[in-house]
Amino acid sequence: MAKKPLDPSIFRCTHCESISLTLRKNMLECNQCHANFPSYQNKFTFIEVDETIVTDGLDKIKYFVKKYRKIYNLIVDIISPVYPQVSMHLRRILKKEIEGKNLLAINLGSGYTNLSDDVYNVDLLPYDSVNVICDIENLPFKDNSIDYILNVAVLEHVPNAPAAIAEIYRVLKPGGKLYCFIPFMQAFHASPYDFNRYTYEGMKIQFQEFDIKKIHSIGPTSGMLWILQEWLAMVLSFGIKPLHTILHIFFMLTTFPIKFLDVLLQYHPFAKNIASGFSVECVKK
Ligand SMILES: [Zn+2]
Incomplete structure (x- = not known):
């Protein structure tokens, strides 16, 4: 089944914040400042996109991922140094809270992923599966327009994460829900940039406007393992980059199976001290 076309009445102008936009052929035009935003085939673009950067670097990955997305995700879940609690949370949320519920749900910072036909993909880069291309600090959605926002491992890559969180709050409907994962004990991973980490207490502060239902500690062993892998590679590489990569x-x-200790250790009362990251489930008041 394909995604339903996005209802253009959810958008607002990212230049003047006017909510009066008209859908014309291949574009959405602001009736106040006359800015226009390209739109075709269930894809709306609100920022300048440098297509060359994307097609050069990502074409091969895009092609590969499109064909083997499920297998690729499974391998990542098994091999990566993080026990896949977040994937399990997402499956539960999709099944119990989103699919078939006739909600407007978005995956903010989706990258190349496509979780469900009931979730629209929003990203800075124009991957094939992306429906709305925009800046997370200036979302093109009206106030109180979205029912559910998924935001996974994105805010560490946003220079001004509090601004993005404020935008999430603005566009959610009252009673609308957010699932957000942010890393804590993870090594630097630029894609392209990596700016932020939050502690358990830091998460409470960042999401204090919301009604926080639960903050999950994601894998304490995973937190240790990623750092250990980086440490071993760093020390034994003697500073030689290709050797470091290998x-x-x-x-x-060789060490990924250690993370499966987190099947149990995720529930340890001190897990949050060295968690790989935290997932918050919260509701807009
Ligand atoms: Zn405008």
């Missing part, structure tokens, strides 16, 4: 892959492949 060693990093070697240690990933």
Whole structure:
């Protein structure tokens, strides 16, 4: 089944904040400042996109991922140094709270992923599966327009994360829900930039406007393991970059099973001190 076309009445102008927009052929035009935003085939673009950067670097990955997305995700879940609690949370939320419920749900910072036909993909880059291309600090949605927002491992890459959280709050409907994962004990991972980490207490502060239902500690062993892999690769590489890459892959492949200790250790009362990250489930008041 394909995604239903997005209802253009959810958008507002990202230049003047006017909620009066008209859908014309291949574009959405602001009736106040006359800015126009390209739109075709269930894809709306609110920022300048440098297509060359994307097609050069990502074409091969895009092609590969499109064909083998499910297998690729499964391998990532198994091999990566993080026990896949977040994938399990997402499956539960999709099944119990989103699919078939006739909600407007978005995956904010979806990258190349496509979780469900009932979730629209929003990202900075124009991957094939993305429906809305925009800046997370200036979302093109009206106030109180979205029922559910998923936001996974994105805010560490946003320079001004509090501004993005404020935008999420603005566009959610009262009673609308957010699931947000942010790393804590994870090594630097630029894609393209990596700026932020939050502690358990830091998460409470960042999401204090919301009614916080639960903050999950994601894998304390995972927190240790990623750092350990990086440490071993760093020390044994003697500063030689290609050797570092090879060693990093070697240690990933040989040590990943340790993370499955988190099947139990995720429930340890001190897990939050060295968690790989935190997932908050919260509601707009
Ligand atoms: Zn405008």
